[in-house]
Amino acid sequence: MTVTIDESSTRTLTVPPEAWNTPPPRKRGKKPLISFGHWWWALPAVVLVIAVHYVATLTGGFFAFTDWTGLGDWSFIGLDNFERIFQDPLMLGAVGNTLFLAFASVILTNVVGLLFALAINRMLKSRYILRTLLFMPVVLSPLAVAYVWKFIFQFDGPLNGFLGLIGLEGMQKVWLADPTWSIWAILITVVWQQTGFTMVIYLAGLASVPIEVEEAAALDGAGVWQRFRYVIVPAIRPSIAIATTLGIIQSLRIFDQILALTGGGPAGATETLATQVYKQAFSLGQFGFGSALALVLTVIILAFAILQQYLTRDRDAGKA
Amino acid sequence: MFRYTKATAVREVLVWIVTIIGLLPFYLLVVTALKPDEEVLTTSAVAPPSTIDFGAFVEVLTTTGRNSIPMSILNSVIITAGAIFGLVLLGSVAAYVIARRTRAWTNLTYYLVLIAIILPAQLGTVPLYIGARSVGLTGNALGMILLWIGILLPLSVFLYASFFRGLTTEYEEAAVIDGASPTQAFFRVVLPLMSPATGTVAILAGLIVWNDFFNSLIFLGGSETQTLPVAMYTYVGGLVSAWNKIFAVVIISMVPILLFYMFAQKRFIQGFAGGLKG
Secondary structure (H helix, E strand, C coil): CCCCCCHHHHHCCCCCHHHCCCCCCCCCCCCCCCCCCCHHHHHHHHHHHHHHHHHHHHHHHHHCCECCCCCCCCCECCCHHHHHHHHCHHHHHHHHHHHHHHHHHHHHHHHHHHHHHHHHHCCCCCHHHHHHHHHHHHHCCHHHHHHHHHHHHCCCCHHHHHHHHCCCHHHCCCHHHCCCCHHHHHHHHHHHHHHHHHHHHHHHHHCCCCHHHHHHHHHCCCCHHHHHHHHHHHHCHHHHHHHHHHHHHHHCCCCHHHHHHCCCCCCCCCCCHHHHHHHHHHHCCCHHHHHHHHHHHHHHHHHHHHHHHHHHHHHHHHHC | CCCCCHHHHHHHHHHHHHHHHHCHHHHHHHHHHCCCHHHHHHCCCCCCCCCCCCHHHHHHHHCCCCCCHHHHHHHHHHHHHHHHHHHHHHHHHHHHHHHHCCCHHHHHHHHHHHHHHHCCCHHHHHHHHHHHHHCCCCCCHHHHHHHHHHHHHHHHHHHHHHHHHCCCCHHHHHHHHCCCCHHHHHHHHHHHHCHHHHHHHHHHHHHHHHHCCHHHHHHHCCCCCCCHHHHHHHHHHCCCCCHHHHHHHHHHHHHHHHHHHHHCHHHHHHHHHHHCCC
16 A cells, blocks of 8 residues: 655645645746746737738738739739829829818817817716717717718708708708719718717816816906917817827728718719728729729828827927 | 806707707617608608507518528627637737836837837738638638737737736736746736726727628628628618618617617727727
8 A cells, every 4th residue: 555645735734725836936046036927928919910910011012013903913013003093083083082081070070079078078967978978979880870871861861851841942962972962971971970089089188177277267367269279278289189190090091981871972972092992902803903092091091190190299399 | 166157057958959969860760760661751751650660670680591680790799709809818918928028029019019000901901801811711700800809909909008007016926926827827816907908908899890891891791701780781782762671770780889888888988088099
């Protein structure tokens, strides 16, 4: 009969049970007392980020200079794709629409969002419920929201019905099939959904303005406009920078709403770079040309992102 | 000196009027979805239905087949849940190592992640699609989950890393001194503490994945696995002016998000404002 002595039973004599698992003392100078996790924990994330973001983007940049169609041979064609983009009125229109939607939606969402934020910031008893309601569209699917607005803009829909009701029959239009007005319909849909987001950013910024400072300015005889211009605006500069940067970057990529509302029509009047990337690359199989369009979009987005970073950094430096 | 005066009350009423007008689209959405077929085109859009009719919902939810709305809801749930799980698991452990260890390579990795947040995704879409297609990862939920984990990992790592930098190391040190291994210290001690960051990651990633149309359209297009937005797009394309059914689908796609939003609206708003600043 062999007697096995359980290691733990011997340790009980000297070591309290809670400390049974205490590791043996480390050799000096070998490792820090604690190692935080294991280095390879970062490996899957690093590999995925490099593959999905860096390798894919660089490959896409390379495709932009080829005539690849996704199948078979391809050749390096230099700047031909870009020449084609800047000579095609449809593509130039798409670039123009992309910039129009980005700028117009940023201006409108920021102005309306700031007005709402100022209106509900102080004193209102129902400010939290208002904030919840006004932010609600932000969390919804842009595609689903676009279908609601498609209904509103129908020829026999509520908007034309309302115009008829107040005696403006002359303004009734087939909004989504009108070459001039269809892009405005898309703009309204986007602004309606995104305004709650800028409002929340501005509410966060306004919360940093001490009420005493505003009261002091008011006591010194500053009117509403002066208080806004000289007390509130300087305090919410960071919020303005964040709201406009994020707004520009997001709205340069508007896609869902266009596909749902107009599909890019009528006659390309609402095409953007994002819709054209999809159509050229994935509907028509022109991977090279589609990548060139994506490169143009990427350069525009990066240019605005960097410009905005530069402007905000400059402002902070000036303040300090 | 700022007190609730008559002027404030007037402002409050005015804001409510503007808000109610602004939210009228929701009213149109609900009343139209509850109308029977024959009332949709014959009655005014703002008129409530004569009788509440759930026929449109019943029809939408009882369609069968692989690309039906119920199947696409299931696909969207699987893809969203899988992506959140992967982003929480891979993002938290990677961010933990990056934030806690101070070596040259962890700093480099952190910058790699930060730049990836700013880098626009458009240019990578075509190569990703071709790569995924060549290894059989298009048209199925697994490929979509992996794609989303890759796309959103920088955001997840950034949010977790910011959180860990603000968390004291004392808990883990105490755990290790008490005999925990580094793995145990993370999963038993740090994991339960990081739920605020996990909440933000789950809300942001969940919203982005659930609401996404562009990536699902490209990577699942034409396959038998469709997410809800793509199925909605296809389904609506086949319905001309059957607005009660279109809106039934729209409402079905909004309800899960709105339920979460109602229960956790503060977390949603803070997560959005805080997370997207990054």
